[in-house]
Amino acid sequence: MKKASTLSLEQMVESLQQEKEALAQQVKRLIRAEGKLYEYQEELDAQLKEYEQLYDFNRRLNRLHDLQSILAETVSYVIDHVGFERAICFARDEESQSYQVFALEGYYDPAEKAAVTSITLPLSSPCLSSLFAGCDYLVCKTDRHHKTSCRAESQEMILFQADGSDRRLAELGSSFLMKDYLIYPLGSPALPQALLVVGNCENATFYRKVDGQRGTVLALGNLAGVVSWLIEHRASEQRYRQLSEELERRVQEAVDELRQKDKLLILQGRHAVMGEMISNIAHQWRQPLNVLGLVLQELQLTQHKQGLNAEEVDSFVKRSLAIIRQMSRTIDSFRHFFKPDREKVEFRVRECLENTLTILEGSFRMQGIAPTLEAVGDPTVDGYPNEFIQVLLNILINAREALTARKPAAPQILVRLFSEGDRTVVTVADNGGGIPEEIIDRIFDPYFTTKGPEQGTGIGLFMCKTIVEKNMGGRISVRNVGEGAEFRIEV
Ligand SMILES: Nc1ncnc2c1ncn2[C@@H]1O[C@H](COP(=O)(O)OP(=O)(O)OP(=O)(O)O)[C@@H](O)[C@H]1O
Ligand SMILES: [Mg+2]
Numbered sequence: 001m002k003k004a005s006t007l008s009l010e011q012m013v014e015s016l017q018q019e020k021e022a023l024a025q026q027v028k029r030l031i032r033a034e035g036k037l038y039e040y041q042e043e044l045d046a047q048l049k050e051y052e053q054l055y056d057f058n059r060r061l062n063r064l065h066d067l068q069s070i071l072a073e074t075v076s077y078v079i080d081h082v083g084f085e086r087a088i089c090f091a092r093d094e095e096s097q098s099y100q101v102f103a104l105e106g107y108y109d110p111a112e113k114a115a116v117t118s119i120t121l122p123l124s125s126p127c128l129s130s131l132f133a134g135c136d137y138l139v140c141k142t143d144r145h146h147k148t149s150c151r152a153e154s155q156e157m158i159l160f161q162a163d164g165s166d167r168r169l170a171e172l173g174s175s176f177l178m179k180d181y182l183i184y185p186l187g188s189p190a191l192p193q194a195l196l197v198v199g200n201c202e203n204a205t206f207y208r209k210v211d212g213q214r215g216t217v218l219a220l221g222n223l224a225g226v227v228s229w230l231i232e233h234r235a236s237e238q239r240y241r242q243l244s245e246e247l248e249r250r251v252q253e254a255v256d257e258l259r260q261k262d263k264l265l266i267l268q269g270r271h272a273v274m275g276e277m278i279s280n281i282a283h284q285w286r287q288p289l290n291v292l293g294l295v296l297q298e299l300q301l302t303q304h305k306q307g308l309n310a311e312e313v314d315s316f317v318k319r320s321l322a323i324i325r326q327m328s329r330t331i332d333s334f335r336h337f338f339k340p341d342r343e344k345v346e347f348r349v350r351e352c353l354e355n356t357l358t359i360l361e362g363s364f365r366m367q368g369i370a371p372t373l374e375a376v377g378d379p380t381v382d383g384y385p386n387e388f389i390q391v392l393l394n395i396l397i398n399a400r401e402a403l404t405a406r407k408p409a410a411p412q413i414l415v416r417l418f419s420e421g422d423r424t425v426v427t428v429a430d431n432g433g434g435i436p437e438e439i440i441d442r443i444f445d446p447y448f449t450t451k452g453p454e455q456g457t458g459i460g461l462f463m464c465k466t467i468v469e470k471n472m473g474g475r476i477s478v479r480n481v482g483e484g485a486e487f488r489i490e491v
Contacts, residue, residue, distance in 0.1 A: 012480070022207075026455035027283055035183075046215070047215070047218070050081070050082075050218075050222075051054075051222075053077075054222055055225065057073070058226050059225070059229070060073060061073055061074075061226065062230065064230075067091055067193070067194065067234070068091075069229065070227065070231060070234070071089035071091060071102045072089075072102075072103040072105075074087075074089055074103070074186075074196060075087040075088065075103045075104060075196075076105050078105065078106075078146075078196070078223070079106045082198070082208065082219050082220065082223065084106070084198040084199060084200060084208055084210075085106050085107060085178075085199070085201060085207040086104070086105075086107065086176070086177065086178060086198070086199060086200065086201065087105050087106055087196065087197065087198045088103070088116060088196075089101070089102050089103040089104070089186075089195070090102045090119075090121060090194060090197070091193065091197040092191070092192070092194065093120075093140065098120045098121055099120065099121040099195055100119075100121075100127075101116065101117050101118070101120075101152055102194070104116055104117065108177070108390075110415060111206040113118055115177070116175075116176065116177060119175055121175070125163065127168055127169060127172050128195075130152035131152070131192065131195070132191065132192075133188050134190075135152040135185075136184070136221060137152070137153060137182055137183060137184045137185075137217075137221070137224070137225075138150065138151070138183040139152075139180075139181075139182050139211075140168060140170075140172075140173055140181055140182075140183075140210075140214055141172065141179075142180060146170075148167075148169050148173065149171040149228075150169045153212070163320070176197055176199065177201055178197070178200060178207050179199070179200060179201055179202050180199050180200055181197055181198065181200075182197070182198050182199060182210055182453060183195055183197050184198075184220060184221075185224070185228075186228050186231055187231040187232055187235070188228075188232055193231050193232075193235065194227075196220075196223075196224060196227070198220065201448075242450065261465050262470065262471075265459065265466070266390065266463055266466070266467060269394070269459060269460070270390055271394075281331060282362075286326055288324075288326055288327050289327075291323055292323050295319055295323070305465075326344070344384065346380050346381070346382055347380060347381065347383070347388070348378055348379075349379055349380065349381055349417055349426065349491075350378050350379075350426055352385055352388050352392065353373055353375070353392065353417060354373070355389060356392040356393055357371055357373060357415070359389075360396055360397070360400075363400070364400060364413075366402070367400060367404055369400060369411045369412075371413040371414070372412070372413070372414050372415065373415045373416075374416045374417070375416070375417040375418075376417065376418040376419070377419060378420070379417070379419050379424040381424050381472075381491045383471065383491060384472070387467045387471060387472075388467070391461070391463075391464045391467050391468060392426070394460040394461065394463065394464050395461075395464065395487045396415075396428060398460060398461070399428060399430035399432060399484075399485070400413070401451070401455075402432025402433060402484065402485070403430060403431070405433075406432050406433040407485065408432070408433075411431065411432075412429075412430065412431045413428065413429070413430050414427075414429045414430075415427070415487035420490070423474075423491065424490070424491050425488065425489070425490050425491045426487045426488075426489045427486055427489075428486070428487045429482070429485070429486065430484040430485060431483035432485065433483065433484060434481075434483070434484050434485045435482035440478065440480070442478075443461050443478065444461045444462055444464075444465045444476070444478075445458075446458065447459065447462075448457060448461075464476055464489075472491050473491075474489060474490050475490045476488070476489050
């Protein structure tokens, strides 16, 4: 009985001892776990801080527009917040097919700075090929025995690895004045616009280590991502700007060319009516020339019969001069018409109408047409008077052609001039049968004619529209009224 109770006491002590052990183990584990937790907490805090800094950096960056300042801001950020000793940014130069230093930051003495600034990296350099192959970064380290090892990584995949004695990579590092360094491509992965090199020189103990640790990779990877996005964005903005400028320039050129063509066409149109004009001049001169001939015959007759005294000679000269003056007035109104209008001037519309009717008087009279002018007031408008006369001539000649084709019993052309609000309106109506509704929408189109190649080019009304609407900012329209067509010009 006694033995049994001692045994159970021993057993109890033993099991207590075991429990104590187990508890002690657990406490140890807990303490370890707590330590880890603190580590994680610290790491998280550090990461949060880095994200905040990156956020501010991103905001500063977004205000920048040129590559130079974006890269300068980037190297400052690396030194101030990521904690490396030195940082260099290279930018691609198309002309020399190389990367050239655009910005550097960190501790460099003046001689070192000058040396690093003059580095150029040819695009064809073998050290860069793994970057162009799409890796996220290249990390190079030199150990105590001066052996350089290098890795190019892309999303956890190693694209390239050189161990031991890659001289070129060691040389590259020494040209940067860095023992260990990382290179990040910035911009489009296929052909980065820029490169970011960060690293430390020989005895850099206070700085962040160049290694493949998560914190470093995250910090630099995020930074490179932000900068790359902005560089790409700015590049496409610039491409867009260049394109739209180019487009604007081409549109302007096309518009100028069209203007030039319009001008030429108008001038050609004017020469086209020249034939019409000459026959009109001839017509208008026929009568005064006849009279002049009669005066001269009379002069001769008088001289034969009774001789001429001074008074009679004077009277003959006066009469002849009056006729010649009238003839020269006629030709003046034609002459002005052929001068191209250079500048907009204020002109009286009524005077233009009267001049135009004078020019056409002869040929209209021949066809038994006597146009009527009804004018209210004497409005003036800004524009090109000769071009305006050209418009009136085209419309009046069209009306005459319609009348000679249709031959109404009493051919009529009524020209009216009046004001409507601040606009001046001229209408020309005839009784030549009007314009068929199926073509009325097309008569202002270039080369639209119903007259056949011998008689019409179809340019007349197109030119009228160009002159009135493009050159003078007015409107021209047509409708059928009564027995014929009515053209309306508003300026
Ligand atoms: N007063 C009118 N009455 C009837 N039809 C007209 C009248 N004015 C113009 N048209 C129609 O409009 C068409 C176009 O006129 P437009 O002056 O542009 O050319 P066109 O007179 O045929 O040739 P051109 O270039 O030699 O003047 C004419 O062919 C004609 O069919
Ligand atoms: Mg015509």
